[in-house]
Structure formats: C-alpha cells, structure tokens
Amino acid sequence: MIKATPKEKQSIYYQSYHQYKKPRRKWPIVVLCITVIVGALFNLNKSYAQRVNFDSAQRHASLLNDVGTGQLLFNEHLPLNQTEKHSTYNKSALLMNSRASFDINGLIAKVTVEQSFLNQSDQLINAIYAFPLPDNSAVNQLKVQIGERKIIGKIMEKSQAKKVFQKALKSGKKASLVEQHRPNLFTNKIANIAAKEQITVTLTYYQHIDFKNDMFSLRFPMNITPRYQPNRVNSQQGLEGSMAEQLAFSGSKNNKQNIQLSISLNAGVPLAAIKSPSHDIQTFPILSNSVKSTPNDEEYNSTSAIARPMSIKLSKGQTVMNKDFILQWQASPSATPQLAVFKEEINQETYALAMILPPQLSFTPDQDERVNQQSSDDFSRHITFVIDTSGSMQGSSIIQAKQSLLFALNTLNPHDKFNIIAFNSSYQSSFSQPQPINQQSIEAAKHFINQLHANGGTRMYEPLSKALTTSALGEAAIKQVIFITDGAVSNELELFKLIHQTHNLPRLFTVGIGSAPNSYFMRKAAQFGRGTFTHIGNVNQVQKKMTELLTQISQPALRNINLQFQPLHVGTIEQYPSKIPDLYQGEPLLIAIKTKMMPASIQVFGELANQGWHREISLVKEQQHTGISTIWAKAKITDLLDGLVTGKDADTVKKTVLKTSLQHQVISPYSSFIAVEQAPETPHSLPMEEQLTAKTATPFPKTALGWQAPFFSGLVLLIFSLFWQCKRAQNASA
Amino acid sequence: MLVHKFKPRRHIKASLLTCFALGLIVHSAWLPCKAWLSQQLINYSWHQSQGTAKQITPWPWADTHPVAKMVIARLNKELIILQGVDPTTLAFSAGAMHQYSRLALNKPFVIAGHKDSHFSFLQDLQMKDIISLTDKEGKNQLYQVEHMEIIDSEEQALKIIEQDPNLVLITCYPFNPLESGGSLRYVITAKLIS
Structure with missing residues (x-):
C-alpha cells in the first residue's frame, strides 16, 4: 500500500501530464520550429539572391543595353585616347533625321535605314553606332559619312579581314573589336567626330518575313525608351557617372526623334488586307505598266484582287519614335496553293525565287470539309x-x-x-x-x-x-x-x-x-x-x-513538286533546295533558282490530294525585284554547308562558299563583316568593327541536384529525434 | 498499467522520426555520393579513351562518354566533361551540349553542371581566370574568363554566338545550398586565348 501510493501518484501525474499536455504541446512546437527555421533560411537566401542579382545587373548596365533603335552613343567623360575595353556609353548624340525604306518581295524584306546625328558637344568624340537588328536578319551594307570621311562596310574573307586589321594595328592606328553586349545588336565604332559635326549612317539589311496563322508580319525597331536607373552608379565614376546618365536621359527626351517610313510591298499573291497594329498607314497601288503577272489559269484570275505591288506610307508622313513599327498583311483566301515568282537580273544571269503558299484551311468551311474528306479518302x-x-x-x-x-x-x-x-x-x-x-x-x-x-x-x-x-x-x-x-x-x-x-x-x-x-x-x-x-x-x-x-x-497540301522552265533549255540551272520538299500547312515553300538565260515562264507541277496541280507564271523582262540574288546565295551557302555533313571535301566546300559569300555579300562561317575607313587623301584603310554574328538561342538545362535542402532538414530532424530519445531515456530512468 | 501503454507509443514515434530523418539523409546524400563515385569511373574511361577514336563509356550501360578534360590551375580543379546535358548525364559529371561539344577554333564549347556538385566551384571563379580544355585527341585550348552574368531562364534563352570560340559554363544560381530548382542561371563566358 505504502509502495503503491507513489506509483499511483506517478501514473496519475504521468497520465495527466504526458497524455494531455506533452503530446499536444510539443508536436506543434516542433513542427513550428522547423518551419520557422527553414522558412527563415529560405527568406534569407532570397533576399541575398536578389541583392546579388541586383548588384550584378548594375555592374553590366550601360546605355548599350537599352538600345531600342539606331542610336549614336558616346561617353562624355572618357578621354579620347583611352581605349578602355569595358568602356560605357552614357550619352546619346542628337538624332536629326531618320528614314527607313523597305523593299518587300514575298518573304524577304530589304531594309535601308538612314540616320543623321549631330555631335552637339564642343569636343571631339569617339562614338558607337548601335542598331538592334530583328531576329533572322543580316547586315550586308554599311556606309558612314562623317564630313569628308567615309566608312564602308563589306563582307571579307575572315583571314583577309584579320590581316587588314593587324596591318592597321601595326601602323599605329587604333582599332578594336566589338564587344558582345546583346544578341543581334549591330554596333560600329566611329572615331574622331569633330564638335558640331554631322554624321550620316546608312545601314542595309535583309530580314525574313514572319509567316504565322496565314499572316505575314514585319517588325522594325524604333523604340527609344531610355530607362533611368537611379541606382546605376558605377563605382569608378561615382557621382559624375550618375549625372552623366541623367544628362543622357534628359538629352534623349529632348531629341526630336521623328522617322519617315516608306514601304514597297510586293507580296506576289493577291492580298486580302494590309494593316499596321502599331501605326496609322496609307496604302495605294504602285501604278506601273510593267506589272503583268497574269497566270493562264482562270480560277487564279477570278480571285486576283491586289496582286500588284503596293506602296505604304505613314498617314502623317512621319511619326515619333516611341514604339516599334509592325506591318501585317494577309493573302486572300484560296483553297488551292498559290504561286508567286520574283526575279532579278545581275550580270546577265537571272535569279528567280518561286514561293508557294499553302492553301488556307480557314477558307469557307464547306469547301474545307470537302477537301478534308477527299484527302482522307485518298491519302x-x-x-x-x-x-x-x-x-x-x-x-x-x-x-x-x-x-x-x-x-x-x-x-x-x-x-x-x-x-x-x-x-x-x-x-x-x-x-x-x-x-x-x-x-x-x-x-x-x-x-x-x-x-x-x-x-x-x-x-x-x-x-x-x-x-x-x-x-x-x-x-x-x-x-x-x-x-x-x-x-x-x-x-x-x-x-x-x-x-x-x-x-x-x-x-x-x-x-x-x-x-x-x-x-x-x-x-x-x-x-x-x-x-x-x-x-x-x-x-x-x-x-x-x-x-x-x-x-x-x-495532309500535305501539295506533294511531288517540281519546276519546269519555258523554253526548256535555259542553260545550267542551279536550284536550291535541290530536293524540293512537300508543301505543308502553315509553311510557305521557297525555291531559289539561278539560270544563265532568262526563261520566258516558270511552271510548277505538283499533286493535290485528289488531282494534279499546275501553275505557270511568265517572267517580265523589265520587272526587277531586288534581293533575289542574295536569297539565292544564302540558299546556296546553306546547301554547300550541308555538303560537309554528308562528307564532302571541306576545302572545296570552303572555297565555293567563300566565292559565293564575297560575290553576293552574304555572311558565311568563313567570312566576316568589316567596316573600313576610306580617308579621301590617304589610301590607308582602317578596319573598324566586326559585325555581330547571329546568336542562336538554346534553352537552359537543369543544373541543380537540390540534395542539400533535404539533407540538412534530415540532419535537423535526426538531431532533434535523438535529443528527444535521450530525454525520454532520462525521464524513464528518473 | 498506463505507464506501459504509453511508453512503446512514444518510443515508436521517436524511432519513426529517427528513421524518417535517416532516410531523408541517405536519400539526399546518395546524389553527391553517386556524383563522386562516378567521377572515379569516368576518370578511368577518360584515361582509356586517350588518343583513341573509340568512345569508351564509363560503365557498360551508360548513355554518354567523356569528351574533354577541364583544368583550372588557380583553383587546383580537374574535371572530366561528359557528352550531353540531360539530367542523367549531369548527375554523373558536368556535360557538354551536343552541338557545342567539339574543340575548334571557330566554335563555341558549352558546358553545364550542377551547382551543388561538380560545378559548385564556379562560385570561386573570378574574372581573368584561365581555364584549360583538353579533348581526347590531346588538343588543348586555353580560355580566359571575361564575362559573368545571371540570367533568368524563364525570361530568356541562352544566347550562343555560333562562330565565336567561347567557352560557356552554366550552372544554377544562387549557390546557396537551400535554394534549388529556381529559374536563375549563372553563366560564365571565357574567351579563347590564341
């Protein structure tokens, strides 16, 4: 009895305390503690990450990162002779005049941008011209006029370009290669611009037209949005730097940046609509008696609405450069594929480009269904x-x-x-x-x-x-x-x-x-x-x-496509791609051809789901479409480079590619774009810059195992459970 | 009576927690262990494949093979690079992207690795550091670090200049042990020194 009492007491105590209090109290506390610890760690990390991120963002900041259109940038505070590798450009020169003209043929646009700038300051400056190129485009001409001086850009063989470059370096001239600031940002350094001097930059590039959901679209960058970042103080420049940026900000705000656009659109097929979601535009047909792309087919004629080239201008003549210009156009709906042919004659050689547009599925649902039905029967x-x-x-x-x-x-x-x-x-x-x-x-x-x-x-x-x-x-x-x-x-x-x-x-x-x-x-x-x-x-x-x-x-829209020329013998024909693929929905097909003699007409044969298909387009002597030879050369280079893949001799391929590249001024892996200064009195040439080559975008791989977080929480839990067991053992022994 | 009822239950709870904790530790520690162990096998296959055109896989069922050796003298670091950047390959060592996995004077070389195993040393890499790459044929190229940046992979893709012989190293960011699976990537670009 005497012995039993403390036991009884203990058990009562035990019961009341352990059953009702301890389990209820300790578990939530433990969970809470762990959550708080883990949560706190995560938060700490996040703020740390953000800070580091922010710092690094500041480190790389320069006006160059914000270029939204062609701009001439310079650094006010950098001594002229200093060629620092990581120089920042913090001021943009006054933009006087901008003009852009577009020559659109089918799926390719030749864009010429002309901009004049004024060195407003009272000192000689070294500047950099920057232009954000659209994706899928390549510069093939550059002309810079600075007073008497002229800088001409051209495509040269890589090794030759290097030699010219080295020579200029040896002769004491300052030459430097461009830094990669941003993908597809075209930059060109221009040295020694005198006070109050005006410079004019003319840039020509070719751009692929986007084709998505039966809609063609073209975008031109003309957006000046200098973002003022107050924290962007360079440690070296300190206060001065931030002031310079403020100046740059206010400076570009004061710039009267108007631009004039003129577009000649030759879609090659009848158009249903031309519009610009960004600006007000005016369209009118270019009246020219040489336009005569009349196909023999009756059906084709019946649908032809505006197959002739169109001229497009801004309704106000010019516009403020505050947003990108977008132009969109749509072919008139057709249930069968459409053919367009563009042609250019250079040095007694004819370059032609055949474009086959797939039929639109959205065109009249009844007909669509019928086509579907047939195709599923036959294919x-x-x-x-x-x-x-x-x-x-x-x-x-x-x-x-x-x-x-x-x-x-x-x-x-x-x-x-x-x-x-x-x-x-x-x-x-x-x-x-x-x-x-x-x-x-x-x-x-x-x-x-x-x-x-x-x-x-x-x-x-x-x-x-x-x-x-x-x-x-x-x-x-x-x-x-x-x-x-x-x-x-x-x-x-x-x-x-x-x-x-x-x-x-x-x-x-x-x-x-x-x-x-x-x-x-x-x-x-x-x-x-x-x-x-x-x-x-x-x-x-x-x-x-x-x-x-x-x-x-x-359902391939058209298959077994082949081309024929009238008359049949027009000399050697170089055609790319040599194997013509089938035409599928949503993907226009381009075939580039070079012939010695101009054919009178081009015929395209193919097979629809249930019947043959045939179109003929006659070529008109006077009609010229610029840029077709460039497209042909590009296609040829791609084809030649593919030869490497199937094991053709590398040296022969290189030779032919280079020849084509230099002749047509198309960039290739073996050539580079170099700007050479041509001073009027001295024949000496000074290479200035190499153009950025296009970058390819690759998605990032996953690069974390993520083992540490569970590992450490496991450790915490283990320590806790051991501690708990120890305590329990102590309690039990006590 | 009551005492006996409660003791085992508490005991079970505590043991369960211990087991769970141990499980968590073993499970998560397995990954770095695997990473370390595989390095030994990869090293062996690298030495075997030296100077041969054959691709020797580190273990018979492996879907990858060593392509290059990376050495950073300042950090006293040596690493064999595998082919491919799929999760399986990266679990064993840093991997080179297929299309950029050949040493050439006019081609980039792109390597990705886990920030918490093979590429954890990237956080110690500094500007102007020299990185040496050697391929199977013994061809060697030296690179110098000249650009480091943090990119949000959800906002932009990795931009690689097709014709520039740069070395691009990619890993996750931040290096902090407790944060992983985020979209930030740490990208180091090193220029070829001729």
Missing part, C-alpha cells in the same frame, strides 16, 4: 514511330515522349497503317508488320508504350534504317517516319549518310524532346528527309505541339 499513310528510350531520356523526357506517342496514336485515321520501334542499345518493334488501325492494334500499341522505360545506350543506326526501309515497301501510300528523340548521338555523320543514301526515302519528321535536344542533328535529319523538326520543351507543350505537327502532316 492513306504508313506511319512508323521511332522512340528513343536510352538513358539520356530518363525523367521527364521519356514521359513527354510517351505522351506524344499516345497522343499521336489517337489521331490516326482508320485507313492508316502504323508501327512503333523503340530503341536504346538494342531495338524492338511493337509489330512485325505495319498494322491497320483498329481497337486491337491500338490496345497492343498502348500496352507496348506503357512498358517502355529509359535505360541503356543510344544505338540509332539500326532502328532508323529499319524504319526507313520497311516503310518504303508497299504501295502508293504516303510513308512517314516520326522520330522522337533527344538526339544524343555521336555518329551523326553515319546517320546523315544513311538518310541521304536511302532510296525512296519516306518523309522524316523529327520530334526533339527535353530542354536541350541536339537540335542541329534533328533539324538536318528532317531536312534531308524532307520533313520538319518539332521541339517539345516541357510536358505542357506535348499536346499543342503534337497536334500542330500531326495536323500538319496528316
């Missing part, structure tokens, strides 16, 4: 899916690939046949023969897809060759291969050769998976296989991109 397809299941596809890539595949299966038509090949170090196919679409085969295929998982190496050759050859067997059906991979291959050359040498090659469509697939390989493979390349960056895009691809390839 039966053999589709082979090839899916990469190698180790590099692990994680989200294989999920995306499987989803794409499952999605694709659901869109097949009842009379299509299909097969699936999965490969890593070895390969297996779901069926021994291509299967018609029915419930059974779909179920079997789904089962096959679901059991796939990423593992092992990448052996692409055998499965690809199987896909390319087996689908080549069989009747008149369209053969398509859809190749889903991240392109982690090392034997590219071998694979290109395989694709190149396969007879009766099916259309090859590549689908790149993951954040950074080997897009070079896949783009080229698709090009050789006369198909397209689709990139799926993340899981959310699967459905959208696959729908786009599958609807596009479900």
Whole structure:
C-alpha cells in the first residue's frame, strides 16, 4: 500500500501530464520550429539572391543595353585616347533625321535605314553606332559619312579581314573589336567626330518575313525608351557617372526623334488586307505598266484582287519614335496553293525565287470539309514511330515522349497503317508488320508504350534504317517516319549518310524532346528527309505541339513538286533546295533558282490530294525585284554547308562558299563583316568593327541536384529525434 | 498499467522520426555520393579513351562518354566533361551540349553542371581566370574568363554566338545550398586565348 501510493501518484501525474499536455504541446512546437527555421533560411537566401542579382545587373548596365533603335552613343567623360575595353556609353548624340525604306518581295524584306546625328558637344568624340537588328536578319551594307570621311562596310574573307586589321594595328592606328553586349545588336565604332559635326549612317539589311496563322508580319525597331536607373552608379565614376546618365536621359527626351517610313510591298499573291497594329498607314497601288503577272489559269484570275505591288506610307508622313513599327498583311483566301515568282537580273544571269503558299484551311468551311474528306479518302499513310528510350531520356523526357506517342496514336485515321520501334542499345518493334488501325492494334500499341522505360545506350543506326526501309515497301501510300528523340548521338555523320543514301526515302519528321535536344542533328535529319523538326520543351507543350505537327502532316497540301522552265533549255540551272520538299500547312515553300538565260515562264507541277496541280507564271523582262540574288546565295551557302555533313571535301566546300559569300555579300562561317575607313587623301584603310554574328538561342538545362535542402532538414530532424530519445531515456530512468 | 501503454507509443514515434530523418539523409546524400563515385569511373574511361577514336563509356550501360578534360590551375580543379546535358548525364559529371561539344577554333564549347556538385566551384571563379580544355585527341585550348552574368531562364534563352570560340559554363544560381530548382542561371563566358 505504502509502495503503491507513489506509483499511483506517478501514473496519475504521468497520465495527466504526458497524455494531455506533452503530446499536444510539443508536436506543434516542433513542427513550428522547423518551419520557422527553414522558412527563415529560405527568406534569407532570397533576399541575398536578389541583392546579388541586383548588384550584378548594375555592374553590366550601360546605355548599350537599352538600345531600342539606331542610336549614336558616346561617353562624355572618357578621354579620347583611352581605349578602355569595358568602356560605357552614357550619352546619346542628337538624332536629326531618320528614314527607313523597305523593299518587300514575298518573304524577304530589304531594309535601308538612314540616320543623321549631330555631335552637339564642343569636343571631339569617339562614338558607337548601335542598331538592334530583328531576329533572322543580316547586315550586308554599311556606309558612314562623317564630313569628308567615309566608312564602308563589306563582307571579307575572315583571314583577309584579320590581316587588314593587324596591318592597321601595326601602323599605329587604333582599332578594336566589338564587344558582345546583346544578341543581334549591330554596333560600329566611329572615331574622331569633330564638335558640331554631322554624321550620316546608312545601314542595309535583309530580314525574313514572319509567316504565322496565314499572316505575314514585319517588325522594325524604333523604340527609344531610355530607362533611368537611379541606382546605376558605377563605382569608378561615382557621382559624375550618375549625372552623366541623367544628362543622357534628359538629352534623349529632348531629341526630336521623328522617322519617315516608306514601304514597297510586293507580296506576289493577291492580298486580302494590309494593316499596321502599331501605326496609322496609307496604302495605294504602285501604278506601273510593267506589272503583268497574269497566270493562264482562270480560277487564279477570278480571285486576283491586289496582286500588284503596293506602296505604304505613314498617314502623317512621319511619326515619333516611341514604339516599334509592325506591318501585317494577309493573302486572300484560296483553297488551292498559290504561286508567286520574283526575279532579278545581275550580270546577265537571272535569279528567280518561286514561293508557294499553302492553301488556307480557314477558307469557307464547306469547301474545307470537302477537301478534308477527299484527302482522307485518298491519302492513306504508313506511319512508323521511332522512340528513343536510352538513358539520356530518363525523367521527364521519356514521359513527354510517351505522351506524344499516345497522343499521336489517337489521331490516326482508320485507313492508316502504323508501327512503333523503340530503341536504346538494342531495338524492338511493337509489330512485325505495319498494322491497320483498329481497337486491337491500338490496345497492343498502348500496352507496348506503357512498358517502355529509359535505360541503356543510344544505338540509332539500326532502328532508323529499319524504319526507313520497311516503310518504303508497299504501295502508293504516303510513308512517314516520326522520330522522337533527344538526339544524343555521336555518329551523326553515319546517320546523315544513311538518310541521304536511302532510296525512296519516306518523309522524316523529327520530334526533339527535353530542354536541350541536339537540335542541329534533328533539324538536318528532317531536312534531308524532307520533313520538319518539332521541339517539345516541357510536358505542357506535348499536346499543342503534337497536334500542330500531326495536323500538319496528316495532309500535305501539295506533294511531288517540281519546276519546269519555258523554253526548256535555259542553260545550267542551279536550284536550291535541290530536293524540293512537300508543301505543308502553315509553311510557305521557297525555291531559289539561278539560270544563265532568262526563261520566258516558270511552271510548277505538283499533286493535290485528289488531282494534279499546275501553275505557270511568265517572267517580265523589265520587272526587277531586288534581293533575289542574295536569297539565292544564302540558299546556296546553306546547301554547300550541308555538303560537309554528308562528307564532302571541306576545302572545296570552303572555297565555293567563300566565292559565293564575297560575290553576293552574304555572311558565311568563313567570312566576316568589316567596316573600313576610306580617308579621301590617304589610301590607308582602317578596319573598324566586326559585325555581330547571329546568336542562336538554346534553352537552359537543369543544373541543380537540390540534395542539400533535404539533407540538412534530415540532419535537423535526426538531431532533434535523438535529443528527444535521450530525454525520454532520462525521464524513464528518473 | 498506463505507464506501459504509453511508453512503446512514444518510443515508436521517436524511432519513426529517427528513421524518417535517416532516410531523408541517405536519400539526399546518395546524389553527391553517386556524383563522386562516378567521377572515379569516368576518370578511368577518360584515361582509356586517350588518343583513341573509340568512345569508351564509363560503365557498360551508360548513355554518354567523356569528351574533354577541364583544368583550372588557380583553383587546383580537374574535371572530366561528359557528352550531353540531360539530367542523367549531369548527375554523373558536368556535360557538354551536343552541338557545342567539339574543340575548334571557330566554335563555341558549352558546358553545364550542377551547382551543388561538380560545378559548385564556379562560385570561386573570378574574372581573368584561365581555364584549360583538353579533348581526347590531346588538343588543348586555353580560355580566359571575361564575362559573368545571371540570367533568368524563364525570361530568356541562352544566347550562343555560333562562330565565336567561347567557352560557356552554366550552372544554377544562387549557390546557396537551400535554394534549388529556381529559374536563375549563372553563366560564365571565357574567351579563347590564341
């Protein structure tokens, strides 16, 4: 009894305290503590990250980063003779006059920008001319007039350009290479601009016209938005620097920056609408008796509304440069493909560009449906899916690939046949023969897809060759291969050769998976296989991109396209691309041709879903479209460089590429754009700047394991639980 | 009676917590361990593939192979670079992007790595540091760091100048251990020294 009392007491105490208080009190506290600690750490990190970020943003700040149109920038406080590598430009010169003219032919625009600036200050300045080039464009001419002096930019062979450059350096002249500030920012240094001197810059570049959703569009940068950042004080410049920036800010605000635009638009096809979402414009046809692109076809004539070139101007003559100029135009709807031909004659050689526009699906739903019906009746397809299941596809890539595949299966038509090949170090196919679409085969295929998982190496050759050859067997059906991979291959050359040498090659469509697939390989493979390349960056895009691809390839708008000339013998014809791909929805087709003699007309033959298709356009002697030779040269260079891929002799390729590049002033990997100063009295030339070459945008890979956070929280938890157990042991022993 | 009822329950709770904590530690420590272990195998295959045209994979089922060796003398750092920047490859070592994985005088070389394993030393890299790259054939190129920036990968893609022989190193940012999976990337550009 006596002994029992303390026990009883203890148990009561125990019960009341441990059961009702301790478990309730301690658990929330523990959870709360951990949350608070982790939360606090995260917050601390974030503010730290932001601060560091901000600092680094400030470090790289310069007016050059904010250039929204052509501007002449200089540094007020930098002594003239000092050629500092990381000099900042903090003041923009007064822009007096801006003019831009556009010569648009089909899908290419030749843009000429002319700008005059005035050195307002009372001192000699070194300045930099900067112009933000649109994507997909390349400068091919530059002229700078500074009083008597002239700077002319041209394309030169790389090694020669280097020599000229070195020579100038040796002779004591100051020459420096450009720094990369921003992608596609064209910069050119101009030295020794006298006080109150006026300089005029004329820049010519070629730009590709965007074509999306049956709409052509062109953008011209003319946006001056000097962003004043009060914190952007350079540690070296201190107060002075910030004052200079303020000056620059107010200076450009005072600039009367008006621009005059003139556009000549030769779309080549009848237009339904021309508009500008950014500015008010006026359009009127260019009246010229030489315009006579009358096709023989009656149907074509009936739809022709404004097939003649149009001139476009701003309704107010000029406008303030405060936003980019955008011009959009749309071809009048047509249920059949449309053909346009542009032509330029240089040195007794004729350059022609044939553009084939796909029909618009949005055009009259009834007709559309009818076309669909017919095409699904007539175009039966053999589709082979090839899916990469190698180790590099692990994680989200294989999920995306499987989803794409499952999605694709659901869109097949009842009379299509299909097969699936999965490969890593070895390969297996779901069926021994291509299967018609029915419930059974779909179920079997789904089962096959679901059991796939990423593992092992990448052996692409055998499965690809199987896909390319087996689908080549069989009747008149369209053969398509859809190749889903991240392109982690090392034997590219071998694979290109395989694709190149396969007879009766099916259309090859590549689908790149993951954040950074080997897009070079896949783009080229698709090009050789006369198909397209689709990139799926993340899981959310699967459905959208696959729908786009599958609807596009479900019905080629026009296939087996070939060109003929009248008269038949016009001398050697150089045509690029040499293998003409099929015309698919949403992608206009361009074919560039060079002939010795001007043909009287160009005929294009092709096959629609259920009938032949044929157009003829006669060429008019007087009609000239500028820039066609440039486009041809570009196409030729691309074709020649592709030769490298299939194992042509590198030296021969280099020679021919260089020749074309220099003759047509088109940039290539072997040449560079150099501005040479041509002083009137001395024949000495001083190279100034090299133009920025276009950068390619690549998505970033994922670069964190993220093991530390769970590791440390694990440690915290472990320490806590051990501590708790110790305490419990102590309690128990007490 | 009551005492016996409560003791085991508390015991179980504490042990569960300990187990959970240990599990968490082992699970997360596995990644850096794997990264370290694989380095040994990769080193071996690198030495084997020296001077041969063959691609020797570090282990038979690997989907990658070593392409170059990076040395930073100032930091006393040596690293074998693998082919590819997919998550599987990056778990083993830093990897070179497929299209930019060849040493050439007119081509960029782009390497990505995890900020919390192989590329953690990028935070110590400074302007003007010299980086040496050697490929399998023994060809060597020296680069000097001349630009460092932080880019939000959601806002812009990586811009690579096709014809400039730059070395571009990419890792996640910030280097802070507890923050990961963010969209910030630390990008170092080094110019080729001729």
